[in-house]
Amino acid sequence: MKNLLYAIQQNKRLQAIIVGLYIVVTFFSLYLAQKSVVAFLLLLSSLLLLYFTTFSNRVKWLIGGVVMVVLLPLAASQGEAYQSYMEVATLVGIYIAMALGLNIVVGMAGLLDLGFVAFFALGAYTYGIFATGQANNFMPFGHYPLSGESFWVFIFIGCFVAALFGILLGVPVLRVKGDYLAIVTLGFGEIIRIIFNNLDKPVNITNGAMGLASVQPPRLFGIDFMYPNQFYYIVLVILVTVIFAVRRLEFSKIGRAWKAVRENEIAAQAMGIHLVKTKLMAFAVGASFSGMMGVVFAAKQTFVDPTSFTLLESITILVMVILGGMGSVPGVILGAALVTILNLQVLTELTNWLNQLSLNGVINVPDALSPAKMQRFIFGVILILFALYRPQGLLPAKNPVFDEKDLKDADKLINAGVQKEATQHVHLDS
Amino acid sequence: MSILTVKNLTKQFGGLVANSNIDMEVQKGSITAVIGPNGAGKTTFFNMVTGVYQPTSGEILLNNESIVGLKPHQVTKKGIARTFQNIRLFGAITVLENVMVGMHNHLHGGLFSTILNLPRVRKEEKEARREAYRLLEYVGLESFYNEEASSLPYGAQRKLEIARALATKPKVLLLDEPAAGMNPKETSELTKLIYNMREELDLTIVLIEHDMKLVMEISEHIVVLDHGEKIAEGTPDDIRNNEKVIEAYLGKGAATTAS
Numbered sequence: 001m002k003n004l005l006y007a008i009q010q011n012k013r014l015q016a017i018i019v020g021l022y023i024v025v026t027f028f029s030l031y032l033a034q035k036s037v038v039a040f041l042l043l044l045s046s047l048l049l050l051y052f053t054t055f056s057n058r059v060k061w062l063i064g065g066v067v068m069v070v071l072l073p074l075a076a077s078q079g080e081a082y083q084s085y086m087e088v089a090t091l092v093g094i095y096i097a098m099a100l101g102l103n104i105v106v107g108m109a110g111l112l113d114l115g116f117v118a119f120f121a122l123g124a125y126t127y128g129i130f131a132t133g134q135a136n137n138f139m140p141f142g143h144y145p146l147s148g149e150s151f152w153v154f155i156f157i158g159c160f161v162a163a164l165f166g167i168l169l170g171v172p173v174l175r176v177k178g179d180y181l182a183i184v185t186l187g188f189g190e191i192i193r194i195i196f197n198n199l200d201k202p203v204n205i206t207n208g209a210m211g212l213a214s215v216q217p218p219r220l221f222g223i224d225f226m227y228p229n230q231f232y233y234i235v236l237v238i239l240v241t242v243i244f245a246v247r248r249l250e251f252s253k254i255g256r257a258w259k260a261v262r263e264n265e266i267a268a269q270a271m272g273i274h275l276v277k278t279k280l281m282a283f284a285v286g287a288s289f290s291g292m293m294g295v296v297f298a299a300k301q302t303f304v305d306p307t308s309f310t311l312l313e314s315i316t317i318l319v320m321v322i323l324g325g326m327g328s329v330p331g332v333i334l335g336a337a338l339v340t341i342l343n344l345q346v347l348t349e350l351t352n353w354l355n356q357l358s359l360n361g362v363i364n365v366p367d368a369l370s371p372a373k374m375q376r377f378i379f380g381v382i383l384i385l386f387a388l389y390r391p392q393g394l395l396p397a398k399n400p401v402f403d404e405k406d407l408k409d410a411d412k413l414i415n416a417g418v419q420k421e422a423t424q425h426v427h428l429d430s
Numbered sequence: 431m432s433i434l435t436v437k438n439l440t441k442q443f444g445g446l447v448a449n450s451n452i453d454m455e456v457q458k459g460s461i462t463a464v465i466g467p468n469g470a471g472k473t474t475f476f477n478m479v480t481g482v483y484q485p486t487s488g489e490i491l492l493n494n495e496s497i498v499g500l501k502p503h504q505v506t507k508k509g510i511a512r513t514f515q516n517i518r519l520f521g522a523i524t525v526l527e528n529v530m531v532g533m534h535n536h537l538h539g540g541l542f543s544t545i546l547n548l549p550r551v552r553k554e555e556k557e558a559r560r561e562a563y564r565l566l567e568y569v570g571l572e573s574f575y576n577e578e579a580s581s582l583p584y585g586a587q588r589k590l591e592i593a594r595a596l597a598t599k600p601k602v603l604l605l606d607e608p609a610a611g612m613n614p615k616e617t618s619e620l621t622k623l624i625y626n627m628r629e630e631l632d633l634t635i636v637l638i639e640h641d642m643k644l645v646m647e648i649s650e651h652i653v654v655l656d657h658g659e660k661i662a663e664g665t666p667d668d669i670r671n672n673e674k675v676i677e678a679y680l681g682k683g684a685a686t687t688a689s
Contacts, residue, residue, distance in 0.1 A: 245545045252544040252555065253530075253537040260520050260531045267518035269502035270480060270511070272535040272598055281541065399524045401576050406556070407526075407563035 015053045022046055023067060027075050034079025037349055041341065043072060044089075051330055068236060073229060086228035090300065092340045093235035094293045097242045099320040099336035100329065101289030104246065106318065107327035107397070108255060109282035110262030111174075112182040115189020116317055119287035121309035122165055123158035123294020125196060125206060127151065128304035131216040137204045148219030154295050155238070162291020166283040174279050189314050197306040211305025218299050231300045238296065242289050246329055249285065251400050258282055259327075312376070316343075319379050323386060325393025334394055342378070347371045433458040433634050434479070434510075434602055439488035441474055441658075448474040450658045452488070456602070456651075461628055461635045463645045465669075466655035467678055472638045473515055475655070476604050480512050481505040492602070507535055511600035513591040515607045515638070521580030525571060525590055528579050529562035532597025562597065569593045569623060585616040592623070596631070603627070605637040609644050617641060621648055646670070654678065 008014055023046045030039035047064055055063075076085040098120060105113045129135050131151070135144040173184050200208030218225040218234070225231060249255045257278045260268040269275055298304045316339060324335025350371040358364050371378075386393070434456040441449040449471045456462050464472050477483045479490055481502040490498050497505055511532075520528050537558055539551040566572045569589045574582055579590060588608055595603055608624070609617045621644050627633050639645050645652065646666045654662040654669060656678040662669060669675055 248544055248547050249541075252551070253534060253539050254541065254544060256523070256527055256531050257534060259523050259527075263520035263522055264518045266482065266502075267514065267520065268531070269482075270506060270514075270518075271532050271594065272503045272506035273531070274501075274503050285541070397522075399522075399527065399576075399578065401524075402526060402559060404575075407560050407575070 009054060012054060015055070019046070019049055019053060019063070022049055023063075023071065027071050030075040031078055034076075034081055037345055040076065040085055040088075041345070043067070043075060044337070044341075048334065069233075073232065077229070083228050086232045088341065088344050090228050090231045090235050091344060092337050093232070093239045094297055095317070095320065095340045096333050096336040097235075097239050097293045098290045098317050099324070099332045100242055100246050101286040102317050103286075103321050103327065103329070103332045104249070104258070105282050105286040106321055107325075107332070108250065108258040108262065109279060110258075111279060111282065112178070112185070113283075113286075114182050114186035114311075114314055114318065115192070116185075116286070116290065117309045117311075117313040118169075118189040118192035119162040119166060119290035120294040120297065120313070121192055121196060121306075122162050122287075123291035124298040124304045124308070125212075125294075126158045126161050126291070127154045127295040127298045128212040128215050129205065130154070131299070132212045132214060134205070134207055134212055145216050148216045148224060151216070151218035151225075151295070151299055152220070155292050158291040158295035159288040160291070162294065163284040163288040166285075166287030167280050170276075170280045170283040174276055186311070186314075189309075189311060193306050193309050196309070206306075209306060211303060211307075212298075213303050215298050215302045215304065217302065225299070228300070231296065234296055235293075238292055242292075243329070243333070245285075250329065254278075254281065316379070319383060323382060323394060325396045328393060328395050328397035331393045331395035331397065338394075339379075343375060347375065347378075431458045432456060433493060434636070435489075435491040435494070436479070437489040437491070439475070439478060439490065440486045441471075441478055441483060442486045447658050449478070449485075449655075452655070452660050454653055454660070454663070456634060456636055458634055459628065459632070460651055461624065461637070461649045462651045462653065463649035464636065464638050464653050464655060465640070465642075465645060469657075470655040470678075471658040472655055473606060474658075476512060476606055476636075476638065479505075479604065480510060503535075506598055506600075509599075509601035510604065511595035511598045511602075512604040513588070513595050513606055513608060515610065517584075517587050517591060519579040519582075519587055519590060519594075522578060524575065525566065525577055525579050525582065526559065526562050526575040528590060529565050529593050529597045530558055532594040533558050533562065534598075536599060565593045565596055568596070570619070585612045585620075588612065588620070589623070592627075596627070600633065602634045602636065605635065605639075607638050607640065609639055609641045617644055620644070624648055 008018070023043070026039060026043040026046060029036065030043050033039055046067055050060055050064055050067075053060065072089065073086065076082050098116070101119070102113065102116045105111050105116070130144060130146050131148075131154070132145050135142070169185070169188050173181060173188070176184055196206045197209055199206040200210070206212070225234065257268070257273045260271060260273055261275060261278050265275060268278075297308075301308075317336075320336040320339045321332050322335070323339060324333065325331030354363075354365045354370060432455040434454075436452055436454040439449055439452040440447070452475065464475065466472055474483065478485045479497075481497070481500050481504065485498060488498075489496060492508055492510065495508075497508055497510075500508070520531060523531075537554055539554060543551050563572060563575060566575055569592055571582075571586055571589055571593060574586060579587070582590060588611075592605070592608065605624070609620055612620060624635060624637070625648050628635050637645075637649070649666060652663060652666060652669045653660060654672070654675050661674045661678060662672045664672070
C-alpha cells in the first residue's frame with residue numbers, strides 16, 4: 001500500500017488520470033442521480049484529493065476553480081435539489097471564511113476567543129439595519145432601506161466595522177491571558193448578542209428579539225440576487241480572496257510575529273515585536289473576515305435576529321478550527337467543510353431516513369434520539385477524540401520549507417560583509 | 431567610550447532587594463562579564479536593561495540616552511538584543527523563521543502590501559531569508575535551517591538564540607548564561623563565536639556566565655554581584671584575587687586560607 005502511494009506520488013500523469021477520472025465519475029453520478037447527497041459530497045471531496053496531489057499550486061487552483069465555478073453548479077443544477085445543494089455549499093463557504101478568521105486569532109496568535117460569532121453578528125446587523133426600514137427609526141437623514149446595490153459597499157463596511165470592534169474588544173481584553181482571555185471573550189460574545197436583543201428601546205435600532213425581516217437582496221446590473229446559487233458565487237469570490245489573504249499573511253513578517261507571540265511572548269518582545277499591536281492586528285484581521293461574511297449571511301437569509309449568534313455558533317467555529325488543525329489553513333478549510341456538512345446534510349439526511357423508517361414501521365426511534373438533536377453530543381465526542389488521539393488536527397500546520405539554492409545564491413545583494421566574515425570564521429574553527 | 435552606563439540601579443520586589451545601587455560602565459566594543467553566585471540578581475539586572483522589569487530607581491543610559499521606561503520591543507529597536515537563560519525559542523516554527531522573526535523591525539511590509547503581495551514585499555522577504563541563512567551559517571547552524579526549532583539539540587538551541595538576537599542588528603548583545611548545559615567542546619566553540627562576533631560585527635557584549643574558564647578567557651572587564659550588590663569589578667586577574675569575590679563564592683574561611 002505504501003509502495004503504491006509512493007509510486008503515485010512520483011507519477012504526475014497517473015495523478016492527473018486519477019483526479020480527472022474521479023471528477024468525471026462523481027460529476028456524472030451527481031448529474032444523473034440528482035437526489036444523491038453522497039454524489040454531491042464526493043464531488044466536493046475531489047478538492048481534497050486535489051490537495052494531496054503534487055501538482056504546482058497554480059494547477060491546483062485552476063482545477064479547483066473549474067470544479068467550483070463550473071462543474072459543481074452544473075452537475076447539481078439538473079434537479080429539484082439544486083437550491084438546497086447550493087445553500088449547503090454557500091453556508092460551507094461562509095463558515096470556512098469565519099473559521100479562517102478564528103484560525104488567525106486562535107491558531108496563529110494563540111489567543112483563545114470564545115465569542116467570535118459576535119463579529120459575524122456585527123457584520124450581519126450592519127447590513128441588516130441599513131438594508132431594511134429599520135434605519136429610519138434613528139437616522140436623521142437618508143432614505144431607507146438602501147437599495148440592493150449598496151450591498152457591495154457594505155461588504156467592505158461590514159469588514160471594517162468588525163475589524164474596528166475587534167480592536168475595541170482587544171484593547172481592554174489583551175491585558176489578560178489564557179483562560180481569563182477565553183472567559184472575557186465569551187462574555188463579549190454574549191454581551192453583543194444581548195445588546196442586539198435589547199436595543200429596541202429607548203430607540204429602536206435592532207428591533208430586538210423580533211429581528212430584522214425582508215433585508216434587501218443584493219443587486220448588480222439590475223439583477224437581484226435571491227437564490228442560493230447566486231449567493232454561491234458571491235461567497236466563492238470572497239472566500240478565494242480570504243484564502244489568498246490568509247496564505248500571504250501567514251508567511252509574512254506579520255504571520256511570523258503572530259506565531260512568535262503564540263510561542264513565547266517574552267522572547268517575541270525581545271525580538272522587537274510590539275505585543276499589543278500584533279495581537280490587535282490578529283483580532284482585527286480575524287474579525288474582518290467574519291464581518292464580511294456576516295453581511296453576506298444577512299442578505300442571503302433576508303432575516304437577521306439574535307438567535308443566529310449564540311454561544312453554540314462560536315463553539316462550532318472553534319470546533320472547526322480544532323478539528324482541522326490549529327494554525328493550518330488547509331486543515332481549517334477541511335474542518336469547516338466537514339462540520340458544516342455534518343450539521344446541514346449528514347445529520348438532517350440521517351434524521352429524514354430514520355423518520356422514513358419509523359413511518360414505514362421498520363424501527364421506532366424516539367424523537368429525542370434523532371441525530372439532528374445530537375449536534376452538541378457529536379461535537380463533544382469529536383473534541384474529546386481529537387484531543388486524545390490527534391491533537392494537531394486532520395491536516396496539521398506545516399512550516400514553510402525553503403530550498404537551499406534560494407538562500408545561497410546572489411550573495412552580493414546584501415550584507416556581503418557578514419558572508420566574508422563567515423568564511424573566515426570557518427577557517428578559524430578548522 | 432562607554433556605550434552602556436548604569437547608575438544607582440535598584441530593583442525591589444516588595445521587601446526583597448534584588449539589585450541595590452548598581453553602577454556599571456560598559457565600554458564600546460568590549461566583552462564584559464557579570465558574574466556572581468545563584469540569586470545574586472544578575473538576570474534581574476539584564477531584565478531591567480532590556481525593559482522586562484522597570485527599575486525602582488536609577489538610570490540606564492545607552493549612548494547617553496536614557497532607556498528607562500521603554501518597553502522591551504523599544505529597547506530592542508534602540509539596539510540592545512539578548513538571549514535567555516532558560517531557552518525561549520519559538521519552538522513550533524523553523525530555525526530559519528526563528529531568525530527571520532529577529533528581523534521584524536527591519537522589514538517594512540505592512541498589512542495591505544502583504545495581502546496584495548507587492549513586488550517590494552516579495553523582494554524584501556527573499557532578502558530576509560538569505561540574510562537569515564547567512565546568520566545561521568555564521569553560528570554554524572545552516573544544516574538545520576528547515577527543522578523545527580524545538581527539535582534541535584541543546585547546544586544548537588543556545589546558538590540559535592544568538593543568531594536570532596544578531597538578526598535584530600544590535601549594538602549591544604546581552605548573553606544570559608550562553609554556555610549553560612554545554613559540553614566542553616561546545617563551550618570552546620561558543621567562546622570562539624563570542625570572540626569573533628565582537629571582532630567582526632562591531633558588537634559590545636555583556637554576558638552572564640558561571641563557566642569561569644570561559645569568563646576569564648574572553649572578558650576584558652568583570653562585574654561581580656552578590657545579594658544584589660556589586661562587590662567587585664575589574665580585569666579577570668583583579669577578580670581572581672579579590673577576597674570579597676572568593677568569600678562570596680566559597681565562604682569566609684576560604685578567603686582567609688587563600689590569602
